[in-house]
Amino acid sequence: MTNDPDEPKNNISDIPRGKPYDPKEVEEKIYRLWEQSGYFNPDNLPKGNGKTYTILIAPPNITGSLHMGHALENTISDTLIRFHRMRGYKTLWLPGTDHAGIATQNAVEKELKKQGLSRHDLGKEEFLKKIWEWREKYGNIILDQLKKLGCSLDWSRTRFTMDKEYQEAVRTAFEHYQKKGLIYQGERVVNWCIKDQTALSDLELEYAEEKSKLWYIKYPIAKNSKWNKFGVGASEIRNSKFITVATTRPETMLGDTAIAVNPKDERYKALVGQTVILPLVNREIPIVADPLIEIEFGTGAVKVTPAHDLADNEIAFKNNLPILKIINEVGKIINVNEEFDGLKISEARAKVVGKLKELGLIEKEEEFIHNVAKCYRCNSTIEPLPSKQWFLKMKPLAEKAIKAIENGEITYEPERWKAISLDWLRNVRDWCVSRQIWWGHQIPIENCEDTFDTWFSSALWPFAALGWPQETKDLKNFYSATVITSARDILHLWISRMIFSGLEFMDQAPFKTVIIHATVLNKEGKRMSKSLGTGIDPLELIEKYGADATRFGLIYQTFGGQDIHFNENVLMMGKKFANKLWNIARFVSTKTEGNILANNEPDLDGADEESLALIKKLGETIKDTTDNLQKYNFGEAAHVIYDFVWHDFADKYIEHSKTKNTKDVKMILVYALTTILKLLHPFMPFITETIWQELVEKNLVKEKILIVAEWPNQHSVL
């Protein structure tokens, strides 16, 4: 360098540089190489240790596209599958998609709507044909997206939860339950979605806070009133005594069959057993006592509408009250009188409030924030109403699941989800398994038009996907799975139901370990939501940073299910790391070209201090990576390798190697690099395989493909 100020300073851009690693050039090619190798299919794997290792995928909905949750979940699964494949297990990760009843029906209906058609215009048969067409066209998009992520799924075994064999599984399962007397039909208050025209289970609801009003309504007490069943005029009202109730849904008073108060409530003790006249309809209904009623809330007295409220229904059951259905399946008033019948719920509410006001029976109105149940698919307000549905008795099934979880047959990772699962199973209610939608498995009962809850078929996935009820080889070899990775929001909806189903039909839990992974939140700590536009598309990230960097970035942040505040910086780190590795490989292969026998372990006799230190550290890294992966400490494992590669190998040893040209040093360089590629392969499969293939060409390694190369053993270097 010169100090002459006139001498132009070297500009960085003038310096010839190596081309950075470009994932786009290699990822597709490498994925094809793997597919051609056949090693995604366990039947083609080398003999190995003779053990099998199965992971269950959560079959994505055919309506879906990959989101960050999928990306994390499947990265974790693929990391485990690749790790075990290299360790000599016959690994099976079976792909599939879920028919997703309501979601798919809605998606196709939406498309029809664009042409001004409804599903009723087409009729059931035509409509179902349309859905199948739609499924052919779009149903595999999400699986292709998993390929982009590098997931090593056995595509030859791909299943769909509505394919023929699967329908047989569903039928067999139902008939089994029926034979055991666990199926019954009942007229029960169910969660009814007026838009989708179907019943929903408790788990299919979401609650949203809505601003509403709390109306205080005065009901005249019969004994102390001039009221009678013919109604009253203004003078009678003045002379009456009342009991006041608070409600957010005044229109449901048309279906009231009682007033309830807490038995300990001194204010109302004398009134229990008396009757009131229900205004507007002038029915006489009793005042009953029930401990469910909170003394503090509202007036402490509650109107009881057993047909349209689950809690009220319980009170009615205990007190033998009649159940009067006044709202029908399309959300209109029925069974009241000419004045109200046929009105929509909102119209009825306005009319009831108006008339009560005229009569002077509204004591007051308060602003009130109310938690309203919504359909988890279409977000319409749920209307509880009595309906004939099919139920599965849960108690005997839940008991089996509870036992298996309690005795450790199934473990949870992190462990805290165990208690949460047990809690749900211990308090579970019977499962309403019938739905009134068209797209789904038919309930195999004569003249029954109903379909099954999608989760009924999903619950059978761990064995139905392997061919059950046929006694297939796959079922024998690959049931049950070692691991399932899942988001926590389907812990009960899916995981718990798979557990009791597996125990019931296979006499064995469907998996050993449940990994509940982090929820990927946005930077503000809020849930990513497609509808709110706050989601990040993982495919865009793959495009920008490469699949390896995306995977590594996600895994690098995965510590014990702790939620991830997603930050793109981490992916940049992953991308830089990939580039670093690329350059390390370039350096090593240039330096050692033609000099090294393939795959030889270095001879450490007479090795220098730096070499010994590196080899020692490498041994520790192998051990720590292996241990951490076995304990599902994904983040730690990624950190361990990252630190070794960058700071021990590149910063120290490669720099050291520049001062020495001995054969020993060269052998150690190759040995360390190949070991690193193996350790890193489950995390960053594309770049490691790409480099590996170059080493194969240069005759620096013996094993022809990294995906089934042997996982390094720390003892060989210690």
Add this chain to the structure above:
RNA sequence: GGACGGUUAGCUCAGUUGGUUAGAGCGUUCGCUUGACAUGCGAAAGGUCACAGGUUCAAAUCCUGUACCGUCCACCA
């Protein structure tokens, strides 16, 4: 209402059973064509570990309480 998780550098997060000067990546500042890498190399600044008590020779770590953020369960009329 019940349960659980979190709070550590400007940002996103590690910190295993309590034990020297609490770490990483990104960002910031300074220097750098160094045998692969400027997506790099070398250095530096930056922390009352949410708060208040307690246990201990010793606390980010264990205990109690408080505050705030978040999740799940229950659905309160």
